[in-house]
Amino acid sequence: MIKAIYSIDGEKVATEFEPAKIAALCRQKLKLIWIDIHLENHELTQEETTLLSDVFKFHEMSIEDCLFPQYFPKTEEFEDYIFCAIHGIQLKPNYFQDFDDSIYELNLFVGKGFLISVHIEDLFFLETLFEKARSRPLIEFKSVEKILYSIFNKVTTSYEFTLEKIDDKMEDLEDEILENPETENMEQILDLKKSIFALRKIAESQQTAYVYFIRSANIIDREYLVYFRDIYTQCIRINQSIVMRSQMVVSLLEVYMSNVTVRLTEVMKFLTIIATILMPVLIISGYFGMNVDFPEYKIFGHSYSWLFAVILMAVAMIIMVIYFKKKKWF
Numbered sequence: 001m002i003k004a005i006y007s008i009d010g011e012k013v014a015t016e017f018e019p020a021k022i023a024a025l026c027r028q029k030l031k032l033i034w035i036d037i038h039l040e041n042h043e044l045t046q047e048e049t050t051l052l053s054d055v056f057k058f059h060e061m062s063i064e065d066c067l068f069p070q071y072f073p074k075t076e077e078f079e080d081y082i083f084c085a086i087h088g089i090q091l092k093p094n095y096f097q098d099f100d101d102s103i104y105e106l107n108l109f110v111g112k113g114f115l116i117s118v119h120i121e122d123l124f125f126l127e128t129l130f131e132k133a134r135s136r137p138l139i140e141f142k143s144v145e146k147i148l149y150s151i152f153n154k155v156t157t158s159y160e161f162t163l164e165k166i167d168d169k170m171e172d173l174e175d176e177i178l179e180n181p182e183t184e185n186m187e188q189i190l191d192l193k194k195s196i197f198a199l200r201k202i203a204e205s206q207q208t209a210y211v212y213f214i215r216s217a218n219i220i221d222r223e224y225l226v227y228f229r230d231i232y233t234q235c236i237r238i239n240q241s242i243v244m245r246s247q248m249v250v251s252l253l254e255v256y257m258s259n260v261t262v263r264l265t266e267v268m269k270f271l272t273i274i275a276t277i278l279m280p281v282l283i284i285s286g287y288f289g290m291n292v293d294f295p296e297y298k299i300f301g302h303s304y305s306w307l308f309a310v311i312l313m314a315v316a317m318i319i320m321v322i323y324f325k326k327k328k329w330f
Contacts, residue, residue, distance in 0.1 A: 001037075001038040001040060002017070002019050002022060002036070002037050002038075002045075002047070002048055003015065003016070003035070003036050004016045004017075004022045004025065004033055004034065004035045004036070005133055005134055005141070006025055006033035006034070007030065007031050007032045007137060007141060008030055008031055012137070013133065013137040013141055019048060019051065023047070023050065023051050023055050026051065026055050026056065026114070030113060031113060032113055032114070032141065032143065033113065033114050034115045034116075034117070034130075034133065034141075034147055035051075035115070035116045036116075036130065037116065037117065037118045038119060038120075039067070039118065042120060043067070044063070044066075044067065049063075052109075052116070056109065056114075058078075058081065058083070058109060059078060059083075062076065062083040065083070065085055065107060066118040069085075069105040069120065070085070071087060071103065071105060071202065072205060073086050073087060073202075073205050073208055073209035074208070074209060075208070075209045075211075075212040075213075077219075080111055080112070080219075081109055081111035081219070082108075082111070082220075083107070083109055083110075084107070084108040084110065084209055085105060085106070085107050085209065086105070086106050086206060086210075087103055087104065087105050087106070087202050087206065088103075088104055088106065088154070088155035088156075088159070089103055089158045089159060089161075090102055090104055090121065090123065090158065091162065091165065095165075095195070096169065096195050097191050099195040099198050099199070100198055104119065104120070104123065105120070106118075106123065106151070106155065107119065108151070110144060110148060110219060111144075112219060113144065114144065115147050115148060117151070126151070129147070129150050143224070144219075145221060145227070148213075149224065149227045149231070152213075152228070152231045156206075156231055156235055156238065159199070159203055159238045159242075160238060160241075162199060163199075163238070163241055163242070163245065166192065166199075166245055169192060170192065170245075170248060170249065170252060173192070173252060174252060174255065177252070177255055177256045177259055178255075178259065181256055181259045181263065186256060189249065189253050189256060192252075193249045193250075196246050197246070199242055200242045203235070203238055204242075206235055207232065207235050207236065207239070210228065210232045210235055211232060213225070213231070213232075214228050214229045214232045269329075273324060276324075277317055277324075278317075279320075280313060280316030280317060280320065281313045281316070284309055284316065
């Protein structure tokens, strides 16, 4: 699916959804045009291929990179355009369990007066930017650099939003672990650790894609370099935050193991105290359970010997409890 928004005089904008008409527009001298191509079934249609290869004359390697995502960022400068492949996160249901499915690749062709975005997934933020450009062209659609900055800002913001989700999950897990650690908490921590690792793997390499735009270039005007330096700084800050989260999730795992160990120790301590208190009962019952005549029978008689044994058991248990209390073992 293809759509375009364009401006001839810089004030009024129009949209177009027919590939043939978009190709005809691109042959005219437009002030600015943004074309968005959503690949269906990971393939370009004949009209879309013609637009990229014949009308804009993009290099075949750049077009091939759009069809086969590498999940590794890159920025390549050609004679009259820049090809840029960046990655963001669009969280889906059960994203911590299947975090890799939330990672998307966005390919951009940037040139004087044109911007072409190519992607496989449905990217809702592009729809938002598209509508903003149509409703407020003097602000949102005044230059290629402005559109490119808005796209970069949305992509990097997706990392910050993901980090907020990770923070919320870690806080919930910490509360659950301190209150009552369960086996499923371990699974959730491992899913969280896997997600942070995947996030770190793609975020660290994003700087290589943005570094081109922080220096003067033929296609990017110098007055906009400060905007892209802001994106680059934001990317560095995100990477530092991800490193912190990776350390925090390891600490969370240690808290879980420590709390489980403490609970196990408490259980073992309780069972040991119970066994120790009942030990005199077992000894006395074993003693009187032997089939022999004991001196106690002559003193209390057979009728009251069992009462003596019960009283002896109770006294022994009370002494044990008093001793444990004095030692503050419970």
